[in-house]
Amino acid sequence: xxxxxxxxxxxxxxxxxxxxxxxxxxxxxxxxxxxxxxxxxxxxxxxxxxxxxxxxxxxxxxxxxxxxxxxxxxxxxxxxxxxxxxxxxxxxxxxxxxxxxxxxxxxxxxxxxxxxxxxxxxxxxxxxxxxxxxxxxxxxxxxxxxxxxxxxxxxxxxxxxxxxxxxxxxxxxxxxxxxxxxxxxxxxxxxxxxxxxxxxxxxxxxxxxxxxxxxxxxxxxxxxxxxxxxxxxxxxxxxxxxxxxxxxxxxxxxxxxxxxxxxxxxxxxx
Amino acid sequence: xxxxxxxxxxxxxxxxxxxxxxxxxxxxxxxxxxxxxxxxxxxxxxxxxxxxxxxxxxxxxxxxxxxxxxxxxxxxxxxxxxxxxxxxxxxxxxxxxxxxxxxxxxxxxxxxxxxxxxxxxxxxxxxxxxxxxxxxxxxxxxxxxxxxxxxxxxxxxxxxxxxxxxxxxxxxxxxxxxxxxxxxxxxxxxxxxxxxxxxxxxxxxxxxxxxxxxxxxxxxxxxxxxxxxxxxxxxxxxxxxxxxxxxxxxxxxxxxxxxxxxxxxxxxxxxxxxxxxxx
Numbered sequence: 001x002x003x004x005x006x007x008x009x010x011x012x013x014x015x016x017x018x019x020x021x022x023x024x025x026x027x028x029x030x031x032x033x034x035x036x037x038x039x040x041x042x043x044x045x046x047x048x049x050x051x052x053x054x055x056x057x058x059x060x061x062x063x064x065x066x067x068x069x070x071x072x073x074x075x076x077x078x079x080x081x082x083x084x085x086x087x088x089x090x091x092x093x094x095x096x097x098x099x100x101x102x103x104x105x106x107x108x109x110x111x112x113x114x115x116x117x118x119x120x121x122x123x124x125x126x127x128x129x130x131x132x133x134x135x136x137x138x139x140x141x142x143x144x145x146x147x148x149x150x151x152x153x154x155x156x157x158x159x160x161x162x163x164x165x166x167x168x169x170x171x172x173x174x175x176x177x178x179x180x181x182x183x184x185x186x187x188x189x190x191x192x193x194x195x196x197x198x199x200x201x202x203x204x205x206x207x208x209x210x211x212x213x214x215x216x217x218x219x220x221x222x223x224x225x226x227x228x229x230x231x232x233x234x235x236x237x238x239x240x241x242x243x244x245x246x247x248x249x250x251x252x253x254x255x256x257x258x259x260x261x262x263x264x265x266x267x268x269x270x
Numbered sequence: 271x272x273x274x275x276x277x278x279x280x281x282x283x284x285x286x287x288x289x290x291x292x293x294x295x296x297x298x299x300x301x302x303x304x305x306x307x308x309x310x311x312x313x314x315x316x317x318x319x320x321x322x323x324x325x326x327x328x329x330x331x332x333x334x335x336x337x338x339x340x341x342x343x344x345x346x347x348x349x350x351x352x353x354x355x356x357x358x359x360x361x362x363x364x365x366x367x368x369x370x371x372x373x374x375x376x377x378x379x380x381x382x383x384x385x386x387x388x389x390x391x392x393x394x395x396x397x398x399x400x401x402x403x404x405x406x407x408x409x410x411x412x413x414x415x416x417x418x419x420x421x422x423x424x425x426x427x428x429x430x431x432x433x434x435x436x437x438x439x440x441x442x443x444x445x446x447x448x449x450x451x452x453x454x455x456x457x458x459x460x461x462x463x464x465x466x467x468x469x470x471x472x473x474x475x476x477x478x479x480x481x482x483x484x485x486x487x488x489x490x491x492x493x494x495x496x497x498x499x500x501x502x503x504x505x506x507x508x509x510x511x512x513x514x515x516x517x518x519x520x521x522x523x524x525x526x527x528x529x530x531x532x533x534x535x536x537x538x539x540x541x542x543x544x545x546x547x548x549x
C-alpha cells in the first residue's frame with residue numbers, strides 16, 4: 001500500500017507544509033444557515049475531534065468536506081512535499097449504518113464492491129481476497145472476512161468500516177461518531193487503532209465524538225462547534241478548560257445526560 | 271426465424287405442453303425474463319424498494335396507455351420511453367426531497383394508474399389484459415426484444431452492481447468513494463422500469479411486482495453472501511417461472527398468477543428453514 005507516505009519527524013517540521021485548511025465554510029439549506037464562517041486549520045498526523053451539542057453542525061461539516069452538501073469557502077490540502085495539493089483523498093467512516101440487517105452481504109462482498117471492478121456476485125480473485133485480508137488486519141478483524149454485515153456487532157462493524165476507509169490509504173480520514181453502540185472496551189480498542197494509524201500513516205484524522213473522556217485522552221486538537229460555527233479550538237486542555245465549553249454544554253446538559261450515559265464533561269482533572 | 275430453437279425445445283422437452291408454438295414462445299420468454307427479475311430483485315429487496323418498484327409498474331401502465339394512444343411505430347416504444355422518464359422523475363424527486371418517500375411514491379403510484387385507466391377507457395381499449403396479463407400471447411418479435419433487453423441488463427449489472435451494493439450499505443460512504451449515487455440509482459430504476467413495461471402485458475400489473483420481490487426475498491432467507499443471493503434468486507425465479515408455466519397449462523389457470531404462487535411457496539419454504547441455514 002502507500003507505505004512511502006511522508007512521516008513527520010516532529011509536529012513542527014510538518015507545520016505549514018502538510019496541512020488541511022478549511023476556510024470560510026458556510027452551508028445554507030433552503031433558508032436555514034447551518035454553517036457559517038467555519039475556519040479550521042488541521043495538521044497531518046493529528047487527531048482532531050469535533051465536538052458540540054446536537055445540531056451544532058458537526059455532521060453537516062463532514063458532509064461539506066466530503067462534497068456531499070453544497071458549501072461556500074474552500075478546502076485546501078497540502079501534502080508534505082507539496083506534491084499533491086487541492087483534492088485530498090478522503091476516507092469516510094459513516095455514522096449510521098441503517099442497511100437492512102438481513103442483507104446477504106459479506107464483509108468480503110463489501111470490499112470487493114468497493115475496491116474492485118469485478119462484480120461482487122462473481123467469485124472474488126485471490127488478489128481481492130488478499131487485499132481485503134490485509135486491510136482487515138490493520139484493525140485486527142481478519143477473522144470477520146466471511147461474516148455477513150448483519151451478523152457483526154456494532155464494534156466489529158465499525159472496525160470493518162474503518163478498514164474499508166483505509167483502502168486506499170486516505171490523506172484525510174473522516175469519522176462520524178464512530179463509537180455509538182459500542183461497549184467501553186470496544187471504544188478504547190477503536191481509539192487505540194486510530195492512534196496507531198495516525199502515527200503510522202501520518203494521517204489527518206477528523207473525528208466527531210460525544211465521548212469527552214476518550215477525546216481528552218486521545219485527541220491532539222479539539223474543535224468546539226456551536227450554532228454552526230467554531231466557538232474555540234486548541235489542545236484538549238485548552239478547550240475543556242475554556243469557560244465557553246461549559247456555557248455551550250450547560251445549555252444542553254439534558255441532551256448529554258440522556259443520550260450519552262457514560263459521558264461526563266471532564267475538565268482538565270483527568 | 272426461431273425454428274432451430276423450437277427444434278431444440280422439441281428435442282429436450284418431448285412433452286405435450288411443449289408441443290404448441292405459443293407454449294414454446296412463453297417458455298422462451300420465461301427463460302429470458304425470470305433471471306432478470308431474479309437479479310434486479312436482489313437490489314430492490316436490499317434497498318427496501320418494494321413499494322417503489324410497484325409504482326414503476328403503475329408508471330409503465332400509463333406508458334402503455336400513452337404508447338397505444340399515440341400509435342408510434344409500436345406502442346411498446348412509447349411505453350418504454352414514458353416509463354423510463356417516469357422512473358427518472360420519481361428517482362430524482364426521491365433523492366432531492368426531504369418529504370417522506372413513502373408519500374411521494376404513493377402519490378405518483380395512484381396518479382399514474384388512474385391516468386392509465388382513464389386514457390385506456392377514453393379510447394375504448396380493453397384494459398383487462400394489462401391488469402391480469404397473458405403470458406401465452408408472446409410473439410417471436412417480443413422474444414427478439416427480450417433478448418436485446420436481456421443482454422443490456424446483464425451488461426448493466428456487470429457495470430453498476432458493485433456501486434449499487436456500496437450505495438445500499440451507506441450512500442455517503444458511496445459518494446466518499448467517488449460513486450455518483452444519483453446516476454447509478456437512475457440507471458437501476460430505469461432498467462427495472464424497462465423490464466416491467468415489457469413484461470406487464472404478459473404478467474399483469476396486479477402481480478408483476480411480486481415477481482420482482484418474491485424470488486429475491488426467498489433467496490435472502492438462506493443466502494449468506496452476494497454470490498449465493500444471486501444464484502438462489504435466479505434459481506427461485508426460474509423454477510417458479512417454469513413450474514408455473516407448466517402447471518397453468520394443465521390446470522388452465524392464469525399463468526402469471528400461477529408463477530407468483532409458486533414463488534410465494536418458495537419464499538415460505540426458505541423462511542421456514544432460515545434459522546437452520548443462517549447463523
